[in-house]
Amino acid sequence: MVNFPLSPHEATDLLPLFREELRLCAVRPGDTVVVFTDARSNPHYAAAALGAAVDLGAEASELSLPYLGVRPQPQGPPARLRQVPERVVAFLRTATLVVDLSTAFRLFLYSRALRELLRSGVRVLRVAASEELLAxxxxxxxxxxxxxxxxxxxxxxxxxxxxxxxxxxxxxxxxxxxxxxxxxxxxxxxxxxxxxxxxxxxxxxxxxxxxxxxxxxxxxxxxxxxxxxxxxxxxxxxxxxxxxxxxxxxxxxxxxxxxxxxxxxxxxxxxxxxxxxxxxxxxxxxxxxxxxxxxxxxxxxxxxxxxxxxxxxxxxxxxxxxxxxxxxxxxxxxxxxxxxxxxxxxxxxxx
Structure with a gap:
């Protein structure tokens, strides 16, 4: 379960923090930033990341998927969808920086999809911690x-x-x-x-x-x-x-x-x-x-x-x-x- 404030103003409060983080990530005018989310991602983080990227002169977009992390099984617990779909990887490959807010692909670090993105020169930043910890x-x-x-x-x-x-x-x-x-x-x-x-x-x-x-x-x-x-x-x-x-x-x-x-x-x-x-x-x-x-x-x-x-x-x-x-x-x-x-x-x- 992902917990986050209901106030629509939360993203405004987060914007300076995300701007400084993306500045450290060398986001510059002309870069392409893709924020990768799913149905359980923190929407305030997504909005703050998009706003920060735009503030720094980058072209920013969000790629959001349904929560595809589990599949029903005839027996036993639900099985996770381990690999990011190829059509998603193809879009992420167009980015200079991917801000990964996804929750469905919890082993993205160990996936072939990530290896493919990194070999293409894409930078990937995972953000999953609380606001308190980020600061x-x-x-x-x-x-x-x-x-x-x-x-x-x-x-x-x-x-x-x-x-x-x-x-x-x-x-x-x-x-x-x-x-x-x-x-x-x-x-x-x-x-x-x-x-x-x-x-x-x-x-x-x-x-x-x-x-x-x-x-x-x-x-x-x-x-x-x-x-x-x-x-x-x-x-x-x-x-x-x-x-x-x-x-x-x-x-x-x-x-x-x-x-x-x-x-x-x-x-x-x-x-x-x-x-x-x-x-x-x-x-x-x-x-x-x-x-x-x-x-x-x-x-x-x-x-x-x-x-x-x-x-x-x-x-x-x-x-x-x-x-x-x-x-x-x-x-x-x-x-x-x-x-x-x-x-x-x-x-x-x-x-």
Missing amino acids: RLFPTVEVRALTEASQRALQKGVELRLTSAGGTDIRMEKGGRDVTTQYGYTDTPGRWDSWPSGFLYTAPIEESAEGRLVLSPGDLLVHLGRYVTEPVVCSIKAGRIVEVEGGADAMLLRERLASWGEELAYRISHIGWGTDRRAKWIAMANRPPADSGAEARSIYGNVQIAFGANYGIGGKNDVEAHEDLVMRHCTFWIDGRPVLEDERLVEAHLG
């Missing part, structure tokens, strides 16, 4: 600089290792795969970003991950909207979770992974860390995960590890399932050197 975590020079310095360090890495006082010890190979950055705006052709955000990640060689992942009290099961209350121990072999041990939190994670009905749901997707000092660990206690997930991933010095889909970020897991886990008090090693220790980046080891 409080508005992109800054510091977040971008720290994210890009972290990217340079991770890009050069070959062997990655994650440890924690709680018992985590996982090793994996990065290979030559690229690092994806998010700092809240897109100002170069072919770049995707989400406003707000401040983190980076890479898809390791899937079969290379081996070891034990221990979620400690206070760590986050992002898509379950839950803080871990007792240790959860995940055994990982050949890149796949083979066992989840613990109490109620472990049971919920097991059920969540099994609910996808796909083996690739258990395989490692990506790993990285957060770079925004303004993001708060208590965010998920105050808001639902649909709104607080971006903040949870952005928390400075966290470590995030995910399982499932990674097709669009350099991996090969072409699947709908995706599970983000966000952890505190970890050490992240790149080729034997710690770049992050107990929620603090070791800047001497960054790029």
